[in-house]
Amino acid sequence: MYNKILIANRGEIAIRIIRACKELGIATVAVHSTADANSMHVKMADESICIGGPRSTDSYLKVPSIIAAAEVTGAEAIHPGYGFLSERADFVEKCVDSKIDFIGPSAASIIAMGDKISGRKMAAESGVPVSPGTGGIKSDKEAYEAAKKIGFPVIIKATAGGGGKGMRIVYSEGSLINMYELARSEALSAFGNGEVYIEKFIENPRHIEVQILGDKDGNVIHLGERDCSIQRKNQKIIEEAPAPNISEKLRNDIREAAVKLAKKINYYSAGTMEFLMDKNENFYFMEMNSRVQVEHPVTEMITGVDIVKEQIRISSGSKLSIRQEDVKFNGHAIECRINAEDPETFAPSPDCVLSPYYDSMIGKLICHGRDRDESIRRMIRCLDEYIIEGVKTSIPLQMRILMSLRFQEARLNTGFIKHFIND
Known part of the structure; x- marks a missing residue:
């Protein structure tokens, strides 16, 4: 050690x-x-x-x-x-x-999964479902031919980076070339790499991710899944574990797919396999985050596994301290990311203490309950008691979301915020 x-x-x-x-x-x-x-x-x-x-x-x-x-x-x-x-x-x-x-993981694993085209290829070779898509697109003509073959709507994505940059949704032929050029330009500016690819756009999917841990001896386990569907502009606002309102078959299949892909790339350390799920419970690999995630505490709450300690032990050469059969799931956990931003416009709201130089997240609130209902009620109580003065925060919006019938019935998808505001 x-x-x-x-x-x-x-x-x-x-x-x-x-x-x-x-x-x-x-x-x-x-x-x-x-x-x-x-x-x-x-x-x-x-x-x-x-x-x-x-x-x-x-x-x-x-x-x-x-x-x-x-x-x-x-x-x-x-x-x-x-x-x-x-x-x-x-x-x-x-x-x-x-x-x-x-x-963290090896440079080879980061390279393999950091490029989204490479990640999709690895997933497909592992037998993990991927949505219809392309390799790197080199020209307007290639973009047009690929989109026609896949079928609209499609999404153009940067092969590097993340956070929603270099990403454009295209619903018809008329806007394809303009969106292609915009995505390339934004990707080049944000990541120094203007390469993009095209894949089928899944409208209003669930965003479900699986937490995995692997050691240097090739042992890989999962710690269950999280639902991260409550987002705005591809930035997560509320996360929970386990994912509510899905079948046990899907739960098992998506967990097994994550472990299978991690083993394929000889992955060690903590990591997260991210998937999109359509309304028919078809799931597709999206990308891998080869690091600890912001929302890792909700998984720790329901499993009792300290992910950061495991990362450190694995890096020092120790084997995983737990086996898959040792992982037990207890109750339900929810995390709210408290951001220094206007809850209506999402504009940043820094002050002289909260620096404007970094991400607007100023805290995380995680609540655990015996079940999802108790976890929601506990989160509402805690947010109500949360006091931050001097800046606007995301708390009022998160309170409205948690108190909505749509959220409490777990009718979740990545378009939730848009539909919620329109309710």
């Missing part, structure tokens, strides 16, 4: 990792920007080092500074958290070159 770990992140996930390290008896190093000098993760860590200015490109994405901080402090491993450098294969390679362990 490690003696010291550097956390290459900030905010709540850095605090989460520090707490796990404390329970494992591991010393921690926090890196921070000038804007985060007085942040909680800096105060909680055993050591801290400033690595640059307030912008992410000058600090949390500055690989040489992070590697140097690990070397200076004698950290044996780096935990990237989520976002920033967590899915950068080149960063993993830099850590390996510097003889510092990266607490």
Whole structure:
């Protein structure tokens, strides 16, 4: 086991990792920007080092500074958290070159699943369902021919990156070429890679993801699934586990598919396989997140498995501490992402303490109950007691969602917010 770990992140996930390290008896190093000098993760860590200015490109994405901080402090491993450098294969390679362990998957796994076309190919080869789609599209003509063959509506997606960037839905031939050019331009600007592909657009699907854990000896297990359908602009707002209102056959099939694909790519560490499910319970592989996710606590709540501790143990060479048959599911959990933004317009609402330089999420509220009804009621109570002053937050919207009949009956899909606002 490690003696010291550097956390290459900030905010709540850095605090989460520090707490796990404390329970494992591991010393921690926090890196921070000038804007985060007085942040909680800096105060909680055993050591801290400033690595640059307030912008992410000058600090949390500055690989040489992070590697140097690990070397200076004698950290044996780096935990990237989520976002920033967590899915950068080149960063993993830099850590390996510097003889510092990266607490996450191999560079090869990140490369295999980081490119969405490659990920779809791997899924298909594993026997995991994928929606009709293409490889990289090189021209207007190729885009037109592919869309006609697949059938409208289609969705154009960037092969790299995520967060909804480089993504356009096309309902008819007339708008295809314009949308294709817009997606390519946005992808190039956001990710430095303008390649896009086309796949069948599934209207108002459920977004269901499966949490997996794998070790370096080839053992892979799942920790059940989460429903992340409550989104706006492809950004999750509310997550819950287990996914409600699905058949047991689908639940078992989607979990088995996730494990099968993880084994195909020799995956180790924590990861999430994401799927879309249509109204007939047909599910299709969407992408893999090769890192710990924001919503991992809802899975921890219902399984009792500490995902971050498992990540650290796996990285140090230990086998998984649990087998699939040891995983037991208890009750229901819901997470609300509390964001500093106007709940009506979703415009950011920073102040002098909540920096405008980073993501608008300022906290996560997770509630567990014996069943989904109790979990919902508990979340409503807790949100009602939640006090944040000085900024607008997403809490009023989340209260309305949780109190709606549509949500309580688990009539969920990714178009929920639009339909909910129109109710």
